[in-house]
Amino acid sequence: MKLSSDILFQDLAKHFSLATVGRKKTTLSLEPPVFYYADMPYEDNKVYIGRIGELPPPPENISCQIICVGGRLPALWDAGNSCAFSIVSEADLLRVFNIVQNTFLRYSKWDSDLYHLLNTTANLEEMIRLTSEILGKSISLVNNQLEIVVQAISDENRRLPPSWEHMLPSNVRTWADTHKKNTSFREPFFFLLEGYLSYCINIFIRDSYWGMIAISAEQEDPTSWIVVLFDHFFEVFRLALSKNLNHGHGTLVTLRSVFSDLLNCLPVTPAKLEKACLNSGHRPAAWICAALRPTGSMEHLPPEYFSKQLEQLFTKSYAAPFSGHIALFFPLTPEEFCRDGYDGNTKEALYELEEGLNEFDVRAGISLVYEDILKSHDYFRQAMIALETADSIEIREKFCYFEDYALSYALKNSIGELRPELMMPCGLAKLLQESREGADYWKTLEFYLDHEMNASRTARELFIHRTTLQNRLSRISRFVDLDSPESRMYLRYCIYLYRLFQNF
Numbered sequence: 001m002k003l004s005s006d007i008l009f010q011d012l013a014k015h016f017s018l019a020t021v022g023r024k025k026t027t028l029s030l031e032p033p034v035f036y037y038a039d040m041p042y043e044d045n046k047v048y049i050g051r052i053g054e055l056p057p058p059p060e061n062i063s064c065q066i067i068c069v070g071g072r073l074p075a076l077w078d079a080g081n082s083c084a085f086s087i088v089s090e091a092d093l094l095r096v097f098n099i100v101q102n103t104f105l106r107y108s109k110w111d112s113d114l115y116h117l118l119n120t121t122a123n124l125e126e127m128i129r130l131t132s133e134i135l136g137k138s139i140s141l142v143n144n145q146l147e148i149v150v151q152a153i154s155d156e157n158r159r160l161p162p163s164w165e166h167m168l169p170s171n172v173r174t175w176a177d178t179h180k181k182n183t184s185f186r187e188p189f190f191f192l193l194e195g196y197l198s199y200c201i202n203i204f205i206r207d208s209y210w211g212m213i214a215i216s217a218e219q220e221d222p223t224s225w226i227v228v229l230f231d232h233f234f235e236v237f238r239l240a241l242s243k244n245l246n247h248g249h250g251t252l253v254t255l256r257s258v259f260s261d262l263l264n265c266l267p268v269t270p271a272k273l274e275k276a277c278l279n280s281g282h283r284p285a286a287w288i289c290a291a292l293r294p295t296g297s298m299e300h301l302p303p304e305y306f307s308k309q310l311e312q313l314f315t316k317s318y319a320a321p322f323s324g325h326i327a328l329f330f331p332l333t334p335e336e337f338c339r340d341g342y343d344g345n346t347k348e349a350l351y352e353l354e355e356g357l358n359e360f361d362v363r364a365g366i367s368l369v370y371e372d373i374l375k376s377h378d379y380f381r382q383a384m385i386a387l388e389t390a391d392s393i394e395i396r397e398k399f400c401y402f403e404d405y406a407l408s409y410a411l412k413n414s415i416g417e418l419r420p421e422l423m424m425p426c427g428l429a430k431l432l433q434e435s436r437e438g439a440d441y442w443k444t445l446e447f448y449l450d451h452e453m454n455a456s457r458t459a460r461e462l463f464i465h466r467t468t469l470q471n472r473l474s475r476i477s478r479f480v481d482l483d484s485p486e487s488r489m490y491l492r493y494c495i496y497l498y499r500l501f502q503n504f
Helices: 005-012 093-119 124-135 162-167 172-182 224-247 255-263 270-280 303-313 344-357 373-392 402-412 426-436 441-450 455-462 466-476 485-501
Strands: 018-022 033-035 047-051 065-069 083-087 139-143 148-152 189-193 196-205 208-215 286-294 318-322 325-332 362-366 399-401
Touching: 005 018, 005 065, 005 083, 005 093, 005 224, 033 093, 047 093, 065 093, 093 124, 093 224, 124 139, 124 148, 124 224, 196 224, 208 224, 255 270, 255 318, 255 325, 255 373, 270 373, 286 303, 286 344, 286 373, 303 318, 303 325, 325 344, 325 373, 344 362, 362 373, 373 399, 373 402, 399 402, 402 485, 426 441, 426 485, 441 455, 441 466, 441 485, 455 466
Parallel strands: 033 047, 047 065, 065 083, 362 399
Antiparallel strands: 018 083, 139 148, 139 208, 189 196, 196 208, 286 325, 286 362, 318 325
């Protein structure tokens, strides 16, 4: 690991008063230190340490770093293209050497650790943590959805400066409009907000803006040594990020990655979910999943583009192409969610969802409301089942709610290879046969059970006298058992099953 003049200066300045002459080496180009001895030839990019009076000026064609101990350099001493620090006070030469050498060792270990992570786990979070510790600054990685993927707050900077409050999960989206103009920058830049500067580097993957990594700043500009080390860190970090994206390493823990894993039936631990909620900055009380099938003009729209349009329309929602559809996970706030059923606020949220989707040519299957995000795949299947069941019975509603099709789905999948007639008890099958021959016993039983065995309501619905109804029921009771709750449930099941399959 090579260092710059500023890195050495900031470490030595913790122990000694320094004076500087000449041109500092601002890039990472300096080799580890050596003791200077008489008539030693200077070499480029070396660090030489010796006593004042023992170190001659370097030749004009040499660019190195010189550290003089024990006094000020003479007024006529010319550093040329090199840089010289002089330690005015009397100091132990060996102590100065050890300080400089330990500086090199510290940053060499950091550099070695970064490359070890790159070549093994490519763990971005660990890379950022190590760098935050060695620079004493807080670092945040933000993706193109302005979700904080990783954030490390250094021990020296536990309280973020005001300029960095926008990077906290709870406030990151309020920063979006201010940051949009910066997303095209290909070079590192300083971002000014409320009088504070942050040093930022945009990340591009396959020439598309992926996000940004930035280091916090105090009220003054970040010092040059931090910038040069952060630039070096970014070169390794960028390789690790590409490795993550290419090989699916699980270090980018956001709600988006959690939903993606769940849709693909990959395991997500509660700890990973907790981390994703923290990184994404919000924890909805409940969710609704919609399975969207593009129709008309939307059929030829790239699904990735459509997904982004949905996320812009529905704040804090997550949308992604999956299984030939678009999976949309729509969050409910605590105020919108009612555990005891659909109250006014929940209905208002569903109305908002329908109103937004009306802007697009889509059909939507919509799941039940659910709290456990780890069950998202099951609720995506609910949404898909609503669409599939509506299709099978040729209902062309734009919004198909699972609760409206759950019974039809259950009935359809309950009989296996048997036809509905073969599921019926013999007496009910006899009533069905008589109804085909002109008698009204099947319809009478159907209405009687639908009206919870209320004779008056059934007679009114059939437009018959109550005595006529009693005569029919007397005949029906010879064929089927109406006294047992289990028997009535089975009769109703068979009637619903037959009614459903009449639509196929």
